[in-house]
Amino acid sequence: IISPTLTLYALTPLPLLAIAVFFMARMVHHRSDRLQQQYSTLTSRVQEALSGIRVLKAYTREEAEAEAFDEESREYRARNLDLAWIESAWRPSFLLLVGVSTVIVVWMGGRLVAEGAITIGNIAEYIIYINMMTWPVASLGFVITMIQRASASVLRLQKIMDRTPDIDDGPQTDPSIQTIEGAIRFRDVWYQYEDEDEPALRGVSFDLPADHTLAIVGRTGSGKSTLVRMIPRLLEPDVGTVEIDGHDLRTIPLKTLREGMGYVPQDVFLFSDTVANNIAFGDLDADRAAIRRAAAEADLAENVADFPDGFDTYVGERGITLSGGQKQRTSIARALIQDPRILIFDDALSAVDTATERNILHSLRQRQGGHTLVIVSHRLSAVQEADLILVMERGEVVQRGTHDELVAQEGLYADLHEKQLLEEEIQAL
Known part of the structure; x- marks a missing residue:
């Protein structure tokens, strides 16, 4: 220095x-x-x-x-x-x-x-x-x-x-469970949303064997969507248990549970991609033939044929270039391509016409025996062939049975059925 x-x-x-x-x-x-x-x-x-x-x-x-x-x-x-x-x-x-x-x-x-x-x-x-x-x-x-x-x-x-998921695998999870068959059981299930004063579900119980069809109907806000969200464990009950194949959902690995299910929600979400890639999102290894089959089962193939680039047509952000019915059917095809053991439609046919609804349900019935089907719908025409129909009101199951049994009873289902018959007659005039 x-x-x-x-x-x-x-x-x-x-x-x-x-x-x-x-x-x-x-x-x-x-x-x-x-x-x-x-x-x-x-x-x-x-x-x-x-x-x-x-x-x-x-x-x-x-x-x-x-x-x-x-x-x-x-x-x-x-x-x-x-x-x-x-x-x-x-x-x-x-x-x-x-x-x-x-x-x-x-x-x-x-x-x-x-x-x-x-x-x-x-x-x-x-x-x-x-x-x-x-x-x-x-x-x-x-x-x-x-x-x-x-x-x-x-x-x-x-x-x-760094946020941890509210629902995840835990100490109860059994990694040896690698597949599901599709039997569904609800045992006294209660659920209440944090910002609500009243429970969304009140003591819901039912048994549905594998490869059967369950339909859930009721007025708006009766708890239908809340119930079906319990099945893929998007929500967890406050009280009671939900079981698949006799296993508490908390013991089934989430990956196994959700890979075995196809869920079509009310609010359809499509990616800014091609029709083919939106359908194949349910199975990334699917080839073009599988995509076409799923589209046909969802009654979408004819619409796709009219698109400028067919299955390679871009649908825009959130599927903005498609109609409401086309978006719903694309979402249905996405679920079908997985070939799931449990298929859940949460009011997924609300934007399609009666003829299209009939075609889709026909395709699903042809699959029957290969999956369990759960349908939430305001249209009773979509649930008439179900093995078990639950009628919900304010979070409770107020009626249960087949279509014929419920129509014969006095109650909410018969009232809804009568009103829809009148609406159809008026529309036919």
Whole structure:
């Protein structure tokens, strides 16, 4: 060291540099997190608007939606500028501290030269060394900025990745169970959603042998969908047990359970891909022949033949280019291609006409003996040939039996049947 005293004075700004790094890093991280949150809000708004573009046009809400988008965009710009202001202060702040160090060297070095402790050449050396530090210090600011931006994004991802599933395999799981046959049993099942005051299911019990058909009917909000979501263990009962083949669902590995089921929900979701790939999502190893068979069973083949590129036609985001009935039938074909032991239709025929419904049910009956079928439907025509019909009201099974048995009884099923017969007669006029 040429001069310990001058070296000490030259490094005096370092503590200030450390403090600046600490506070600026915190500010960059905080503002980056706020920016990411607003970006998420903005992109969600755009995606929602594009998905519901037909509704927006139907209600002439284009201008209102554009104004809402502008407001979100202005907020995003404001947060971006806030972050840019902090980031722009990095380099000047660091260069200022380097300049302060140079001034200190010249000032203290001059005094030491006057005392004869060092030479003018030594001062020049110190200034050169300080200038050599300029680029590394500036780079440090750039790197810290990038790290803080990235860490804000990573933390948002970690919040998602670190979440544990509410329903998963546990200590009770028996890995030796590798297949299911399809017998379903509910034993006094109760369930209540967290934000509801009343139970969605109240003491539901029934037995369905394998390879039989169960139909569930009832008014809207009677608990039909909640009941069928218990079967693939999308929900777990608060009280009671659900069994498949005599095994409590909690003892069956989730992979085994769900691989043995085909579930068609009320709200159909299709990927922005081809018709073929949406169907084959149920079986990634399926060949084109299997895809065609599944489409035929779902009464979709004739529609696909009219598409511009057949099975290679892109359906758009969430299947926006398809009609409601076509989306439902594509989802049904996706379930059928798995050849599942248990097939669940949660009001999956609501958007198809009566003739199409009849064709699909005929295909399913031809499969009978190879799977257990569970159908939720508002149309009694879809459930008339079921082996067991459950009639639900406010979460309870108020009637059960076959179609003929229930029609002969006084009750909700007979009322629904009579109303639908009247509707059909009126439509026929």
